Amino acid sequence: MRFRLRYGLRTVTFLRSTFITRHPPFDFSSPLRPHNGDSSDSRGKSKANGTGERSSSNSTRSPSGSTRMSAASSFAALKAQRDARRNPFSLAAPSTASSTEDVQHGEHTFVGGDMSPPAPFSAAELPSGAVPIPSSRPPPAASTATGTSIGMDEVGAFESPTMPGMGEAKGKPPPGAAGSRVRLPDIQDLELRFDTYSSERALFYAPLPKNGPRPSDFSTAASSSASRSLSGSLSYSYSQLLSSSYSAPGGWAAAGISSCRPGDVLLRVRPEVAVLSTALLEKRCSACYSPPGPETSTTPGTTSSAGRLQRCSGCKVTRYCSAACQKRDWPAHRDECKALKAMQQLHTFRSALHQQQKLDQRLASRHAKTQSASTPFGVGSFQDNDQVVAAATATGQYQEAESDGEDEDGMNEDDKKTPTGSNDRMRLPSAMMRALARWIWARSRIGTGGKDKARGDGRDLLELCSHRERFAPEQLQQQAQLAIHLAQYLTAAARAAATFGPVSRGEANLDDMMQPDTAFSQGDALRALGIDSATELLDLVCQFSCNSFALTDSDLNALGVCLHASMAMINHACTPNAAVVFPFGGAAKSGQQRWNDGDDKIMQLVALRAIEPGEELLISYVDISDTYQDRRSYLKKRYCFDCRCELCRTSQANLGQSGAQPFASSTPSSSSQQGFGMHPPQAAKWIDPRRAIWCPHRCGGWIDGAALESQANVTAGAARCNKCQSMSNVTASDVATDTQHAKDTLRQASRLLDQGGAEAAWTQCARVLPLLVDRYPPSWQPLFHLLRLATMCLIEAGSTLLSLSSSQTSNTEAAIYCFDEAVRIQMLVVAGTQASNTPIYSKGSPARAIAIATLAKLVLAQFDHPHRLDQQGLQFSTHSGAPVCRAAVEQAAAQGSNTLSILRDAANVPEEMRVELARQLLTQSIEELDVGFGRSNQGGRAGLEMRTALQEMEEEMALLAQTRSMSVS
Ligand SMILES: C[S@@+](CC[C@H](N)C(=O)[O-])C[C@H]1O[C@@H](n2cnc3c(N)ncnc32)[C@H](O)[C@@H]1O
Structure with missing residues (x-):
């Protein structure tokens, strides 16, 4: 039948390309925060000026002695301003501290003054402020500024409580606590910023230091532009602000200016910097993030690593889908290209060195114990002209340690051969490192008066919080490790140029390299980029870590990392009223318009519920399906x-921890209008869906898993079913074992999936799912994560099977099995997002909207093979033992209130009703995508896809009905 065929094939095709949200448990880019230029745009320029003018008003001496606006001066001036704003008790007024001298000599003052130095640095190196890196020699003339022509290599396929809502709290929360209502200070005590992109819908504000300088002291340009921007709406919006909540515990915060409805777009910006994750560098275009399109795939049926992405002929690392894309990325890639290339040269050199060392050692041990143990040269001498690296090397911090994640040391392993041909593994810088380096290079270009196309329209990273002085020692040590690698990366090109001659020659003069004296000082190179001390470098790393966003595609798949300083001023709540999304993918329009077909202002702040004027805008930095403990430790750590x-307060109270605030029952606010937002929980009865356990009597009730942890609670009957009062048959130790089991499986299956073993990954999941779905509702955190991964495995496995050979019935049948199973698992995922009247994700949350859209696609994909879903209570397949029973879906659907009505009959829906189910799913996903990704965007790319699917489906159905009536007559 035409309908079925079309839908089946078309859907499966787009299933393969993107579409499932995958949240690795510790995805760096997922602060998730949570978790997006065309320089010709005049508005972009004016916004950039907001910062640029402020910094450029402070001119200083360049390293070479000439008086010009240097990157160093702008760093220092901005840092001084920022520190003064952040520290109301600062003795150093920014107007005086803005002199570069002061900053360089450690005049920063910090609240509390607890400045424990990072482990790799000695206390002497890091006193209470910035430590200048001793200058050993002047920077090489124009070593980093020379242009390089753009080239491209053609490469082949493989070369290349309820939530406790936002209601008013009873009692007095601690002053400054998020959610507390504190009267805003008078307007003259605030620094206000109005974002020109916000359509007058978001305002940024921060308290000024008491008795401190006024905005005009910082920069006339900035303050006048602020008041200019505000003049139209100031009286209204500020009076609203005054009467509303102010929860910022210090620092910047954002507030809505006018009333917002769910789905309103409050801010639309282009990230100042955005990069593809290192793992995707070979698989996606570095400018538009497109995978190689099916039309460019060289081998039919192969997955997306095939195709004709073209490799940059300079660095041989980044790839592009077209010359247009490469051209667009060039301003940002130019310095990076040199650095990556130089790193490869250095890597080759180091490999040679290492081989030489090994040989020497062997010779030494063979020939004589009398022989000196010292090798002719050491890796240390290669690095030792940098204070940071030397210190780290001395303390063993710098090492070529294996790391399975970008976060640990900021370096990724590329397990292919290096482009230079050596067999050992080349470690590419992590996405964060590349992003930060791009930002620093762009910054230094602005500082030296260069025209900067690479940098977007935002404010300044230096104004954002760093928390260097607040990090726990082990965290700070990790950041220091990142700083060390960043320093090496930043200076790779300059150093290589100094030692090898022009990088483009590609010839390493090993003799020169062996002489430490001739090696280019890392300190010099950093100073040329405007970084004067190890502390400044560390600050930048900390600032980036605290303020960057996960870059995602329109289906919430992680693509990389990005930064925008205005967006970074928005504070966190685990029950956010807004979300930062990339409705059309993470990049501006591609050359071919294939992947990103939306507006260039790609990073958007969207209201998830009704927001009153002056109400603080809050997004979530974490995956809110995580438990309180996991969220807490992540927020604290990062x-x-x-x-x-x-x-959080309610969860804490449930755990019976000391210091918990009594739960404040809040009245349903405007937030719950139109069904969006959260309903207030009944404190006494509230069970966190993330920790719930099914009632052993299958009444559909829940038992509070958190209550099991305390014997006192168990004795007091807190661990009983909330419906039938049955006692739990699961103990706290059962829960702990199940949690561990689920987490181990998640890790193993994730790894298998990453390595291309989708079927094996699914088999791992299939082993543990039967027990877990029987014992826990799908919202139980470890199960929820596992279910999300299981759907991905099944879709990947099914798509691969289908692409192998459609003539082999066994492949097709196996693929059908995969999609059938994926439908059931995804039903559980959707149930998990909505379970209880205090769902994990409120209606319209991007993650929930995408979960429904995914289910809709899967149901559509089933139309080819409707007979596959039998009507048995349990659906076990001979193929790897399908573990998830229909009963689990029914149980999950029955448990919920009307939020799950869409799923209530899904598991038993007769075949003829399946189309109706698909229609319902499409309709609901469109409604929710419109909220999560912005109504004016029509739900972004995913929303447009769903609309098209719905329209086509209705056309097909009409055609089908017509054909039927004709054949009857
Ligand atoms: C991305 S910044 C947000 C803007 C920040 N207020 C500023 O001034 O730069 C993240 C930092 O803001 C603070 N913050 C954000 N949400 C918070 C909350 N709910 N409670 C306390 N501090 C919060 C934390 O210091 C956090 O590291």
């Missing part, structure tokens, strides 16, 4: 704060 939102 962002240095304890979240005091109502959800």
Whole structure:
């Protein structure tokens, strides 16, 4: 039948390309924060000026002695301003501290003054402020500024409580606690910023230091532009702000200016810097992030690593889908290209060195114990002209340690041969490192008066919080490790040029390299980029880590990392009223318009519920399907704060921890209008869906898993079913074992999937799922994560099977099995997002909207083979033992209130009703995508896809009905 064929094939094709949200448990780019230029845009320029003018008003001496605006001066001036703003008790007024002298000599003052130095640095190197890196020699003349022509290699396929809502808290929350209502200070005590891109819908504000300087002291340009921008709406918006909540515990915050409906877009910006994750560098275009399109695939049926992405002939690392894309990326890639290339040369050199060392050692041991143990030269001498690296090397911090993640040391392993041909593995810089380096290079170009196309329209990273002084020692040590690698990466090109001659010659003069004296100082190279001290470098790393966003595609798949300073001023809540999304993917329009077909202003702040004027805008930095403990430790570790939102306080109270605030029952606010937002939980009865256990009597009720942890709670009957009061038959130790089991499986299956073993990954999941779905609702955190991964495995496996050979019935049948199973698993995922009247994700949350859209696609894909879903209560397949029973879906659907109505009959829906189910799913996903990705965007790329699918489906159905009536007559 035409309908079935079309849908089956078309859907499967787009299933393969993107579409499932995957949240690795510790995805760096997923602060997730949570978790997006065309320089010719005049508005972009004016916004850039907002920062640029402020910094450029402070001119200083360049390293060479000439008076010009240097990158160093702008760093220093901005840092001084920032520190003064952040520290109301600062003794150093920014107007005086803005002199470069002061900053360089450690005049920063910090609240608390607890400045424990990072482990690799000695206390002497890091006193209470910036430590200048001793200059040993002047920077090489124009070594980093020379242009290089753009070239491209053609490469072949493989070369290349309820939530406790936002209601008013009873009692007095601690001053400054997020969610607390504190009257805003008078307007003269605030620094206000109005974002020109916000369509007058978002305002950024920060308290000024008491008795401190006024905005005008910082920069006339900045303050006048602020008041200019504000003049139209100031009286209205500010009076609203005054009467509303102010939860920022210091620092910047954002507030809505006018009333917003769910789905309103509050801010639309282009990220100042955005890069593809290192793991995707070979698989995606570095400018538009497109995978190689099917039309360019060289081998039919192969997965997306095939295709004709063209490799940059300079660095041989980044790839592009077209010359247009490469050209667009060039301003940002230019310095990076040199650095990557130089790193490869250095890597080759180091490999040679290493071989030489090994040989020497062997010779030494063979020939004489009398022989000196010292080798002719050491790796240390190669690095030792940098204070940071030397210190780290001395303390063993710098090592070529294997790392399975970008986060640990900021370096990724490329397990292919290096482009230079050596067999050992080349470690590419992580996405974060490349992003930060791009930002620093762009910054230094602006500082030296260069025209900068690479940098977008945002404010300044230096104004954002760093928390260097607040990190736990082990965290700071990790950041220091990143700083060390960043320093090496930043200076690779300059150093290579100094030692090898022009990088483009590609000839390493090993003799020169062996002489430490001739090696180019890392300190010099960093100073040329405007970084004067190890502390400054470390600050930048900390700032980036605290303020960057995960770059995702329109289906929330992680693509990389990005930064925009305005967006970074938005604070966190585990029950956010807004979200930062990339409705059309993470990149501006591609040369071919294949992948990103939307607006260039690609990073958007969207209201998830109704927002009153002056209400603080809050996004989530974490995956809110995580438990309280996981969210808490992640926020503490990465962002240095304890979240005091109502959800966290309620969860804490449930755990019976000391210091918990009593739960504040809030009245349903405007947030729950139109069904969006959260309903307030009944404190006494609230069970966190993330920790719930099914009632052993299958009444559909839940038992609070958190209550099991305390014997007192168990004795007091807190661990009983909330419906029938049955006792739990699961103990706390059962839960701990199941949690561990699920987490281990998640890790193993994730690894298998990454290595291309989707079927093996699914088999791993299939082993544990039967027990887990029987014992826990799908919202139980470890199960929820596993279910999301299981759907991905099944889609990947099914798509691969289908692409192998459609003539082999066994392949097709296996593929059908995969999609059938994926439908059931995804039903559980959707149920998990919505379970209880206090769902993990509120209606319209991007993650929930995408989960429904995914299910809709899967149901559409089933139309080819409707007979596959039998009507048995349990669906076991001979193929790897399908573990997920229909009963689990039914149980999950029955448990919920009307939020799950869409799924209530899904598991037993007769075949003829399946089209109706698909229609319902498409309709609901469109409604929710419109909220999560912006109504004016029509739900972004995913929303447009769903609309097209719905329209086509209705056309097909009409055609089918017509054909039927004709054949009857
Ligand atoms: C991306 S910044 C947000 C803007 C920040 N207020 C500023 O001034 O730069 C993240 C930092 O803001 C603070 N923050 C964000 N949300 C918070 C909350 N709910 N409670 C306490 N601090 C919060 C933390 O210090 C966190 O590291």
